[in-house]
Amino acid sequence: MTDLSAASPALPRPESAKRRSPLYLAWRRFAANRAALGAGIVLVIIILLAIFAPLISRTGPNEQAFLTKSLAFPSSEHWFGIDDLGRDFFTRIIYGARVSLGIGLSAAVFSLVLGLPLGALAGYLGGRFDWAIMRVIELFSVVPPLLAALLLATLTRGGVWAIVLIAGLFGWVNVCLLVRAQVKSFREKEFIMAAQALGASPWHIVWRHLIPNSVSPVIVGFVLAIPLAMMLEASLSFLGIGVQPPTPSWGQMINVGMNFMYFYWHMAVFPVLALAVTILAASLLGDGLRDALDPTLKGR
């Protein structure tokens, strides 16, 4: 990306050099990464299952429609069996995907809303503002997010939106650092100096020039924030201070499943696999996007 934007588009290009858009090149790099491509496909399937959950399942997630068959093992009729309260477990799992993915996405949006402007301003202004932001980030690095999230969750008594807020509060740091690094490296470029010489205000430069040039770290930060938030939600729900029942959450189901697992394995296996596969797919997708969009960020 960097080398392409450095070449001025105003110069006429020789006919022989066929121009490829950066997006196309990024797609080529992404498609060559089989793990990321596979993860993307898996994630799309999970998202489709979550969106069309009411069409796929005949019962609602909290309907105790099969009380007489409570704790039944998986069968052709109930793919993942029945849970202890007589609910179809497959239905619970796909509705759990809605909660998990919904929280992951909302928290990532929230991280972006906080991290993007702060990171861009810190990178562009430098000096005291940058110093203050970096000190705040240092505070976040000293307190383990999960422990602080535990405290905050007891403070707010859990609930979906509290978890989104908490996950965003710890997710913005990564976005902020990625954007700050990108903006910092662009600050000294000629086109920024030209804009400054023309009298553009700092806000205009950041908004019109620096942020559009930070699109790839922003996308990467956004996608990588999703699995982190999902993990946080699952961990808090597992400890019973996250999403409250009866809202289906995988972390919570694992907690319940733990008590049954010695005799009814399906109660633990399916939520564990659902959570592991989704988080794994989301992180592999994020890693793949990072490598594809900005090869210079690789390994960071």
Add this chain to the structure above:
Amino acid sequence: MLQFIIRRTLSMLATFFVVSVIIFLMMHAIPGGPFDGYEMPLPDNIKAKLMAQLGLDKPLWEQYLRYMWGVFHLDFGVPYQSPGETVMGLIAHAWVPSLVLGGLGVLIGAPIGILLGMAAALNRNSWIDYLASGIATLGLTIPVFVISTLLILVFAVWLHWTPASGWGEPRRWILPIMAYAAVPLATYARYARSAMLDTLNKPFVTVLRAKGLSERRIIFQHVLRNSAIPMITIFLPMFVGIATGSIFVEAIFRVPGLGAYFVSSIQKRDYPLEMALMLMISALFCISYLISDILYALLNPRIRLGGKAR
């Protein structure tokens, strides 16, 4: 160098001060006090007397100063849930299982991870490279409680090889140690691989090869020593990070360690114990980062002699 150490120490102290104030304020913002339980409601005058006895009626800043004064004398107060002992005493016997299991987990996981990462770097794009990357991604993305649950399911429920949980005979330690080892193993597999690759691509390695040194000597004498620095500096913070993992591992495997007390302290609104644990863990993080920074500077001659850090 001395100036660098002093500056780092001061900035860490400042960070710790802010963190301690934030933790203190957060703890007091938690709705509901220790005497608001539903089972045995107390009359208001007795509640007020108890609050006064524990100093909970004073203004916040005074409570903070009194508290921190005690902390510097290793006096964290009395846990509400078991008034017969001190927080310090409770921590003193609770840290043993956490340290034994967590320590063994790190000591087993880290070397395996380093070997795996090295093997991956030396055989790029081979099956072992993919294996190492796969294990690293799995260990770093999948939450500890998912790994723990799977371990119990496979080894205790299906195979009946080990007991599922508990503390006591070493046979019960196997599964929790495996759960603890996952994160260090994955972290080191990833770090060792990228550190080795970084060093292998440096010009000095090309020079050594041109000089005709055997590949074995290049790797063991030069590459390994040069890529050891980042691996050493992440060790301490990772070790402290075990504290976070212990919450889940100990809850799942029913180990009476610090993590288990942390969970019960949150559920029982036990301010003194909760604060003590949070403060100790953040202090440990501060200290481990400080030591890592100093170690990094000491081990890296460019920083040691150049006088400028980072």
